[in-house]
Amino acid sequence: MREFAYARAGDQSEALAEIDGDATFLAGGTNLVDLMKLGVETPARLVDIRRLPGSIDDTGDGGLRIGASVPNSVVAADSRVRERYPFVAQALLSGASGQLRNLATTGGNLLQRTRCVYFMDVTKPCNKREPGSGCPALEGDHENLAILGWSEACVATHPSDFAVPLAALDAQVHVLGIGGARVVALTDLHRLPGDDPSRDTVLEPGELVTAVELPPLPFARRSGYRKVRERASFSFALVSVAAALDTDGGTVREARLALGGVAHKPWRCLTAEDALRGARATAESFARAADAELAAARPLRDNGHKVPIARNAITTLLLDLAERP
Amino acid sequence: MARREITLNVNGVEHTLELDTRTTLLDLLRERLGLTGSKKGCDHGQCGACTVLVDGLRVNSCLALAVSHDGAAVTSIEGLAENGGLHPLQRSFIEHDAFQCGYCTPGQVCSAVGMLDEVERGWASHVTGDLTAPVALDDDEIRERMSGNICRCGAYVNIVPAIRAAAE
Numbered sequence: 001m002r003e004f005a006y007a008r009a010g011d012q013s014e015a016l017a018e019i020d021g022d023a024t025f026l027a028g029g030t031n032l033v034d035l036m037k038l039g040v041e042t043p044a045r046l047v048d049i050r051r052l053p054g055s056i057d058d059t060g061d062g063g064l065r066i067g068a069s070v071p072n073s074v075v076a077a078d079s080r081v082r083e084r085y086p087f088v089a090q091a092l093l094s095g096a097s098g099q100l101r102n103l104a105t106t107g108g109n110l111l112q113r114t115r116c117v118y119f120m121d122v123t124k125p126c127n128k129r130e131p132g133s134g135c136p137a138l139e140g141d142h143e144n145l146a147i148l149g150w151s152e153a154c155v156a157t158h159p160s161d162f163a164v165p166l167a168a169l170d171a172q173v174h175v176l177g178i179g180g181a182r183v184v185a186l187t188d189l190h191r192l193p194g195d196d197p198s199r200d201t202v203l204e205p206g207e208l209v210t211a212v213e214l215p216p217l218p219f220a221r222r223s224g225y226r227k228v229r230e231r232a233s234f235s236f237a238l239v240s241v242a243a244a245l246d247t248d249g250g251t252v253r254e255a256r257l258a259l260g261g262v263a264h265k266p267w268r269c270l271t272a273e274d275a276l277r278g279a280r281a282t283a284e285s286f287a288r289a290a291d292a293e294l295a296a297a298r299p300l301r302d303n304g305h306k307v308p309i310a311r312n313a314i315t316t317l318l319l320d321l322a323e324r325p
Numbered sequence: 326m327a328r329r330e331i332t333l334n335v336n337g338v339e340h341t342l343e344l345d346t347r348t349t350l351l352d353l354l355r356e357r358l359g360l361t362g363s364k365k366g367c368d369h370g371q372c373g374a375c376t377v378l379v380d381g382l383r384v385n386s387c388l389a390l391a392v393s394h395d396g397a398a399v400t401s402i403e404g405l406a407e408n409g410g411l412h413p414l415q416r417s418f419i420e421h422d423a424f425q426c427g428y429c430t431p432g433q434v435c436s437a438v439g440m441l442d443e444v445e446r447g448w449a450s451h452v453t454g455d456l457t458a459p460v461a462l463d464d465d466e467i468r469e470r471m472s473g474n475i476c477r478c479g480a481y482v483n484i485v486p487a488i489r490a491a492a493e
Contacts, residue, residue, distance in 0.1 A: 005327045006346045006392050026393060033349070033388045034369050046346075048393050073382075077448045082456040093451045097473025098440060100370055102382040103389065233451065233472035 001036050005045040009052060012176055012210060018047040019206045025049050027069060027108040030100050035113065039122045040129060049208070050105070056080070062216030065174075068107030068209045072162065073098070075106060085214055087165040087223035087242045091260075094227045095161040097234050107209035110163055110173070110189065113200065114156035114264075115236055117141055127153045128197040138300070144238060147297045147306045148263040154197030155300060157261055158190055164260035165225060165242035167268045171214050177207040186212070190265030197264070219246035219254065222324055226317040227260075228309050237261035239306050241313045245281075245321040252276045252285075255318070257293075259310055269293045272314070281322040283315055290314040331395035335360070336404025342391075350386035350394060351375045354401055362402035362431040366475070373474030376432040376439070377401045383439025385473075402431035405438065414438055414491045421487035425478035433474045437488045440470045444492070462492055 007023075009015035019025065024043035026032055027050050035041040054067025056078050064084070066075055075081055076092040096104065118124045118136050125133035137145055137155050145155045163186065171186040189201050203209075223244035229235040240260035246253040255276040257269040272293035279285040290311040297307050327346045332339065335358060342357055351368075354360040354377070363386055366374030370385040377386045378400040386399075405412035414434050417423070424430045444466075449456045452469045460466065467485050476484065 001347045003327050004346055006329055008393075008395075026390070029390055029393065030370055030385070030388050033390060037368065046390075050393055073443075073448065077446065079457070082449065086456055089449065089456055090451070093449060093453075097370075097373065098443065098470055099373060099376055099383050099385045099436065099473045100388075102439075103384050233469050 002039075002042045002044075004036075004043055006048065007045065008048040012052060012208065015047055015049050015052065015208055016176065016178060016206070019208070020045075021205060023047050025208065027105040028071065028103040030096070030104045031108065031112040035120075038120055040113075040120060054106070059213065059216075062218070064214045066106050066212045066214070068105060068211055070106050071102055072096075072104045072106070072109055073101040076101065083221065085165065085169065085217075085220050085223065087168070087220065087225040087244065088162070088214070090225035091161040091165045091227075091240070091242060094225060094240070106162075106212055109160055110166075110186075110209065110212070111201065111203075112159060115159050116145060116156040119156060128156060128193075128200075131196070131198045142300045143302045144236070144261070145300060145303060146263050147299045147303060147310075148259075148267055149192045150264065150298070150300075151193045151195065151197070153195050154193035154264065156193065156197065156264055158200070158263070158265050159236050159261075160266065161225070161227065161237065161240060161260060163190070163266040164240055164258045165223070166212065166214070167266035168223075168242045168244060168256040168258040169214055169217055169220065171212055173209060174211040174213065175203065175207050176210050177204055181210075183213075186266070187268050193264045200264075217244065217256070220244040220256070222246070222321055223256075224317055224321055226313050228313055239309045239313055241310070241317050243314070243317050243321060245318060247281050247322060250281050252279050252281050255289075257289075257314065259293075259314075262297075262306060262310060269314075271296075276318075281318075283319055286315045286318040287311060329392045329395075331392055333391070333394070333396070334398040336400060344391060346390070346392050348391045350377065350379070350389040350391050350399065353391045354386065354399070360401050360403050363435075364428055364431060366429065366432075371475070372429070372432075373436055374429050374432040376436040376474065378435060378439055381439075381442065383436050400435070402435055405434065412438070414441075414488070417487045417491035418484075421483045421490065423483040423487035424476075424480050429474060429476045429478075433471070433476065433484060436471060436474045437491070441488075441492055443470070462489070464489065
């Protein structure tokens with residue numbers, strides 16, 4: 001690991017004062033320390049924000065504001081999260097392991113890097129790690145990579161489970177920089193790779209995620225997260241689905257839907273949501289909505305299986321939700 | 326070399342140490358304090374052999390930078406026994422023959438201690454059906470909650486009953 005200097009920030013203004021072009025924020029470290037061991041990340045200085053104050057607070061309108069430093073395990077255990085946003089708790093609990101969830105933070109989860117094997121291996125070219133070096137994944141090991149929104153420069157996927165229900169919820173990410181505070185929609189936080197995959201998000205250098213706000217969505221009490229993976233636990237998603245469903249009799253009033261494991265960002269399914277509005281709450285119309293969304297899919301040579309997996313996961317999750325009282 | 330001084334309480338004993346900022350909690354325990362019970366399996370947070378309790382919560386000590394945990398209370402496998410007697414989970418692992426080579430065992434035991442405390446707090450898991458109901462710790466729950474600890478000998482068939490018995 002490259003040597004690094006270390007500074008601990010006691011509050012947000014100290015964190016902003018300490019950060020510069022050679023420094024990286026350190027929170028739980030579960031991804032960053034791993035990448036530093038691999039030589040993928042080589043910061044000259046770490047600014048430790050792990051112990052910045054953080055809590056989960058009611059916003060007064062039925063929503064919740066989660067501080068960036070709150071650990072994943074604490075968010076998943078919060079009774080308000082479990083009752084109002086069960087798919088958020090389920091997504092967190094489906095990710096990583098108990099030990100990792102105790103270290104990993106709310107902000108860090110959103111800013112974790114792809115697990116594409118070429119990105120993680122410094123002996124290989126990778127346009128995300130080393131712009132212009134090429135993308136071996138296009139013709140190489142890409143079974144678990146993108147089917148939507150990829151570019152010739154990068155076919156990586158965003159690995160977060162947590163971000164998937166947040167995309168469906170229209171969560172808002174609070175950000176603080178030298179220039180002041182701003183709010184970024186979760187669905188706008190992560191970028192598609194285009195011709196600059198080195199940038200995962202729209203954050204400017206030195207900007208700090210301070211909180212994630214979950215807006216009120218009463219029908220999210222009927223929500224769920226389904227994760228399809230190669231083993232039963234402690235594995236990244238091949239495909240995951242987050243959905244919330246509001247029905248009136250046998251008809252869909254409104255649905256929220258997002259996919260994980262399929263693109264460079266959590267994939268909000270607005271096309272499917274449009275198809276679901278006013279549709280009958282049946283397997284046929286759920287599958288039709290999934291097909292409408294997945295019409296845009298462009299599978300790579302070895303990941304065509306993700307399309308039917310996504311279709312089935314969307315259909316069965318929506319059916320489960322429709323059958324719930 | 327960038328160095329920092331930190332203070333840690335390890336198994337009830339206060340230590341003040343100057344260390345390279347790159348030192349993980351795992352390397353601090355093993356290389357500086359001679360506490361070699363915590364094992365370096367994968368060194369990437371994937372195997373759980375390095376699991377210890379930090380301020381009561383189980384974590385992968387291989388991914389925790391020691392400087393970031395300045396002031397913390399760490400309990401490793403060496404600190405679980407009390408008054409000369411083994412911790413109930415240590416006894417249960419012996420009674421159930423819950424290991425073969427033993428390399429993953431310190432991490433398994435520390436992880437199980439933290440896991441049972443999480444159950445006590447009412448934390449749900451991925452396999453918990455009703456997120457708002459009390460947790461019933463059956464074998465599926467134990468397997469899911471212990472999935473961060475790998476046993477290459479495949480002693481799971483005895484690890485699960487060992488944990489179940491200790492929980493009862």
